[in-house]
Structures are given as C-alpha cells and as structure tokens.
Amino acid sequence: MIAKAAADAVGEVWLVRDGEKADATSIIDILTLGCSRGVEIEIGVDDASDRPVLDRIFDLIEADE
Secondary structure (H helix, E strand, O other): OHHHHHOOOOOOEEEEEOOEEEEOOOHHHHHHOOOOOOOOOEEEEOOHHHHHHHHHHHHHHHHOO
8 A cells, every 4th residue: 555655656755764765666665674563664755745645655654553
C-alpha cells in the first residue's frame, strides 16, 4: 500500500532506515530496508506539492502499529 500511495506523487518519494535510502514506489526497495514493527524510518518527498502523499504514507505506517 505504501508503494501504491507513493506512485501518486509528482516527484520522488523515499524511505530511509539507518542511512539506507529506498524508492518508496518500489516494493522490492521497501523490503530491502527490512523494516519490522517498531523500527524508526524517515519518509521524504522531493516536491512540496506531494505533502498529501507523505501524510497518507505516514497514516498507513502509523495504522499498522
């Protein structure tokens, strides 16, 4: 669901864990981060107009906790 939400963005969307950056539109990239429950990640967007996408991804992650 994260990759699907990220695909709606105008610019790039990424997730970062321990300095490793992953393309949020790629399920494979997301899986390579190895994010299990309780792991802290950063979510970033290149374009300020993608703030709603960032908020949606944040909500998806928070809802899973």
